[in-house]
Amino acid sequence: MNVELWFTAGGAVLAAFICLFEGRRRSQKLLNDVPMPGGASLLWGHEKTVFQMSVGEAYAQWMDQLHSQAIKIRGALFKPDILVVADPLAVTHIMQRHVYDYPHSDVVRPRIARLLGKSLGWVEGETEHKRMRNLVAPSLAPDALRRGTSDTYGAAERLADNLEAHLSEQGGSTLVSIVDWVNQATLEVIGRLGFGHDFGGGRNGDARKILGAWRAMAAMGVSQMGFLAVMMLRRFPIFNRLPLKALRVQGDVRKTIHDGVAKELLRRHANADSGVKENDLLTRLVSAHAAGSIARDELMDHISMFIMAGSETTAQSLAYAIWELALNPHVQTRLREEVMAYRGSPSYDDLHTQLPYLDAVTREVLRLHPAAPYMERVSSKEDVLPLRHPLIGKQGQELSSIPITAGQTVIIPIQTINRMSSVWGDAKKFRPDRWLDELPPKDLCSTGWSRILTFSDGPRNCIGYKFAIFQFKVILLTLVRRFEFEDTGAVIIDKVASSLQPVVQGQEEMGPRLPVRVSLY
Numbered sequence: 001m002n003v004e005l006w007f008t009a010g011g012a013v014l015a016a017f018i019c020l021f022e023g024r025r026r027s028q029k030l031l032n033d034v035p036m037p038g039g040a041s042l043l044w045g046h047e048k049t050v051f052q053m054s055v056g057e058a059y060a061q062w063m064d065q066l067h068s069q070a071i072k073i074r075g076a077l078f079k080p081d082i083l084v085v086a087d088p089l090a091v092t093h094i095m096q097r098h099v100y101d102y103p104h105s106d107v108v109r110p111r112i113a114r115l116l117g118k119s120l121g122w123v124e125g126e127t128e129h130k131r132m133r134n135l136v137a138p139s140l141a142p143d144a145l146r147r148g149t150s151d152t153y154g155a156a157e158r159l160a161d162n163l164e165a166h167l168s169e170q171g172g173s174t175l176v177s178i179v180d181w182v183n184q185a186t187l188e189v190i191g192r193l194g195f196g197h198d199f200g201g202g203r204n205g206d207a208r209k210i211l212g213a214w215r216a217m218a219a220m221g222v223s224q225m226g227f228l229a230v231m232m233l234r235r236f237p238i239f240n241r242l243p244l245k246a247l248r249v250q251g252d253v254r255k256t257i258h259d260g261v262a263k264e265l266l267r268r269h270a271n272a273d274s275g276v277k278e279n280d281l282l283t284r285l286v287s288a289h290a291a292g293s294i295a296r297d298e299l300m301d302h303i304s305m306f307i308m309a310g311s312e313t314t315a316q317s318l319a320y321a322i323w324e325l326a327l328n329p330h331v332q333t334r335l336r337e338e339v340m341a342y343r344g345s346p347s348y349d350d351l352h353t354q355l356p357y358l359d360a361v362t363r364e365v366l367r368l369h370p371a372a373p374y375m376e377r378v379s380s381k382e383d384v385l386p387l388r389h390p391l392i393g394k395q396g397q398e399l400s401s402i403p404i405t406a407g408q409t410v411i412i413p414i415q416t417i418n419r420m421s422s423v424w425g426d427a428k429k430f431r432p433d434r435w436l437d438e439l440p441p442k443d444l445c446s447t448g449w450s451r452i453l454t455f456s457d458g459p460r461n462c463i464g465y466k467f468a469i470f471q472f473k474v475i476l477l478t479l480v481r482r483f484e485f486e487d488t489g490a491v492i493i494d495k496v497a498s499s500l501q502p503v504v505q506g507q508e509e510m511g512p513r514l515p516v517r518v519s520l521y
């Protein structure tokens with residue numbers, strides 16, 4: 001047995017012991033009327049089922065069975081019950097009105113610090129959060145994106161050229177794991193737009209190291225060991241300090257960026273040969289550091305956060321987009337016809353207004369395959385969560401709110417919410433036309449972007465969502481003009497390792513992959 005299994009076994013015994021003494025009864029009592037599915041295991045509660053199924057599926061099935069958009073599940077290792085809320089009023093209450101009362105959990109926050117750095121996605125507290133947000137926001141605004149249009153098309157064309165060269169070597173058509181390819185372009189885009197940096201089309205030494213470190217982290221995250229590590233950390237946050245392999249591979253991503261490209265960026269900026277543009281992220285960060293408003297550590301962590309958050313999430317979304325096009329050839333053909341009919345490279349504004357089917361495909365991919373499939377928060381004080389869809393309590397009474405105690409873990413299952421059949425009808429179906437028809441009533445939907453929760457909602461929503469949508473459309477349009485995509489028959493299961501990760505059923509040990517057959521159009 002290796003050291004991590006020993007920790008798990010020891011931890012389970014310790015957890016059982018501790019739970020006899022700790023005050024979990026109050027939280028359990030307050031959640032008394034919230035329905036719970038059957039089938040919890042003594043040691044793993046419902047969490048192993050959640051892990052084993054495609055992400056979000058277990059919550060969806062339980063919510064259907066229990067006819068409730070708020071359920072509780074039994075935590076692993078005798079952890080108090082976890083509340084899972086999909087009800088739109090409860091989600092808006094947390095994410096829009098009380099987001100600072102619901103910090104990231106003790107599992108999530110140290111992971112963000114290790115993996116990406118103590119930057120915007122990590123910071124808690126209204127004052128500090130707003131300070132960081134104001135620091136970086138202008139670099140991600142539409143004007144900055146408009147200025148970065150030719151760089152973004154440049155990165156997309158470079159990807160297409162590299163892929164074309166690869167296809168020529170393979171006789172014109174081949175099977176690729178498409179995530180790995182599109183990640184090269186998204187890394188190149190954030191490199192150029194954010195930092196005036198050339199990642200060599202996402203293929204130079206730095207790029208390979210960064211993408212390799214991320215892949216190693218993701219492979220560990222989707223494995224059984226990754227699951228055990230998360231369960232242990234949630235139960236015993238102090239384990240965050242131990243030198244476990246599952247934690248070390250997370251730290252490798254940030255370290256690779258800090259030791260490589262971040263140092264190089266600062267050196268070049270100091271020599272004034274950085275190729276930076278007005279208001280770009282690097283200029284703003286370096287100026288803030290020079291003015292004494294941020295420390296060097298914070299500066300470095302913003303660089304690692306934005307390089308990864310800016311590239312990896314969009315790459316996953318693009319990979320799922322191409323997979324959906326491979327599975328739905330009629331959608332692929334219609335999209336190709338639209339983007340071919342537009343002559344040249346659509347501007348930032350035309351991308352949003354002149355290509356309605358590209359827009360519909362984008363929204364549909366982001367609805368079905370949100371790169372962050374759930375959020376995990378903890379209430380910092382007692383609260384009452386309002387519900388749009390009342391619960392039926394144990395005595396048959398109608399309950400329009402749920403009281404919760406401080407310390408309650410709350411999961412907001414983004415993917416489950418985006419796929420609710422009570423809202424979207426044929427919700428699991430990839431049907432871009434739904435965005436050209438009448439949309440579901442607003443009061444049933446999330447108040448996030450486009451009535452879905454993919455980019456979260458409220459003051460802590462995704463600060464890069466316009467950046468993401470822009471590069472998504474540019475890269476997809478470029479690839480659809482030059483290539484054809486076909487399904488390989490692989491069955492994909494959605495897993496999570498910091499972000500959504502596709503794995504092929506039966507080939508889980510190969511880590512995240514999304515195989516698609518590509519040929520020249």
Ligand code: HEM
Nearest residue numbers: 120121309310313314317371372455456460462463464468
């Ligand atoms: C399709 C692509 C993307 C998706 C689906 C996505 C999704 C999300 C979600 C759900 C959150 C909230 C997480 C939470 O509160 O736990 C978030 C936050 C964040 N995202 Fe994105 N994101 C995407 C692309 C980007 C890009 C391109 C950037 C940067 C250029 C970015 C930077 C950030 C940052 C810094 C935060 C933290 C915001 C805060 O706490 O105020 N994201 N994103």
